[in-house]
Amino acid sequence: MSDSRPIGILDSGLGGLTVVRELFTGMPDETLIYIGDTAHFPYGPRSPQSIKAFAMSNIKKLAAMDIKMLVISCNTISAIALDSICNELRDIPVVGMINPAARAAAAHTAVKRVGVIATEATIASEAYTKAIANIDPSIKTFAKACPLFVPLAKEGIVDAEITQRAAQRYLDEMIHRDVDCLILGSTYYQRLMEIIQSMVGAHVQLIDSAFWVAKEVKTMLNAVNARSGVSGAGKEKSTLYVTDLSASTQSIAAVFLRDTVPEIKKCIL
Numbered sequence: 001m002s003d004s005r006p007i008g009i010l011d012s013g014l015g016g017l018t019v020v021r022e023l024f025t026g027m028p029d030e031t032l033i034y035i036g037d038t039a040h041f042p043y044g045p046r047s048p049q050s051i052k053a054f055a056m057s058n059i060k061k062l063a064a065m066d067i068k069m070l071v072i073s074c075n076t077i078s079a080i081a082l083d084s085i086c087n088e089l090r091d092i093p094v095v096g097m098i099n100p101a102a103r104a105a106a107a108h109t110a111v112k113r114v115g116v117i118a119t120e121a122t123i124a125s126e127a128y129t130k131a132i133a134n135i136d137p138s139i140k141t142f143a144k145a146c147p148l149f150v151p152l153a154k155e156g157i158v159d160a161e162i163t164q165r166a167a168q169r170y171l172d173e174m175i176h177r178d179v180d181c182l183i184l185g186s187t188y189y190q191r192l193m194e195i196i197q198s199m200v201g202a203h204v205q206l207i208d209s210a211f212w213v214a215k216e217v218k219t220m221l222n223a224v225n226a227r228s229g230v231s232g233a234g235k236e237k238s239t240l241y242v243t244d245l246s247a248s249t250q251s252i253a254a255v256f257l258r259d260t261v262p263e264i265k266k267c268i269l
Contacts, residue, residue: 001226002227002228002230003221003226005067006030006068007070008063008092009032009035010035010058010070010073012054012074012076013037013043015073015150015187015188016074017036017240018208018210018256019073020032020240021256022210022211022214023071024238026218029227030221030227031238032238033062033067035058035241035243037242038245039244043077043121044120044121044122044147045119045121045147048080048125051077052081055081055084056081059085069095069217069220070093072094072095072097073097074187075185076121078097080121082094095216097209099216101183101209101213102183105183108180112139112140114142114179114182114183115142115143116128117144117145117146117183117184117189118146118183118186119150123144124145142173146170146189149192153188153190153191163195167192167195167199174204175201183207183209184196184208184209190208190256191255236262239262240265242265242267245265
């Protein structure tokens with residue numbers, strides 16, 4: 001048995017395209033429908049009420065496209081609105097960013113000390129702290145909001161002195177906490193992995209949430225025999241939407257996908 005329907009993906013901006021890239025790599029036959037809510041980006045500084053309202057509006061659009069699964073490729077939405085989304089989409093499996101990364105960190109930490117860096121909203125929700133505690137209460141979690149990382153990553157300011165200074169300021173606490181795993185709780189942070197790794201040291205394992213989410217999606221679809229039965233180029237059949245299409249959208253998307261990008265369209269559904 002197979003299921004050739006598309007996988008829906010909801011993002012607050014374009015950082016979630018790192019999840020799209022991992023899905024294209026691991027499941028090249030799958031068709032994806034992506035919506036990035038660039039009109040309301042960034043979600044991180046917004047109130048939980050606004051985040052939920054924006055997310056619910058967009059998941060209704062995706063649900064109307066006959067998707068077989070919904071992936072929330074945004075840590076902030078996953079932290080704030082996942083329960084509401086699951087209640088709305090009772091017949092569609094939903095995968096968020098928090099639990100896959102939390103499980104990976106719990107499995108890889110040897111000293112049971114895990115760091116989490118993310119947006120203000122994700123950190124304030126304590127979603128990662130609670131998820132890790134549910135897996136293993138003996139693990140100590142240290143969370144830090146890094147509000148400058150998203151705009152720096154989005155603008156491609158990776159090797160500049162300002163990025164070095166921001167990383168030093170944010171990550172100094174993690175160094176002194178002696179963590180051996182650090183969860184990158186924003187898909188945008190993947191662009192800053194090199195500088196983050198150099199700051200915390202090679203002994204700290206970075207947990208890339210995009211990688212672990214894509215792995216979980218593949219595992220879940222395999223478990224219920226819901227992989228696409230249509231062999232072919234899933235990327236070419238996939239559709240990428242944004243809620244506000246600017247002149248730089250295509251070029252920014254290419255950076256996150258690290259490959260050719262299907263034409264991005266404005267979501268008018």
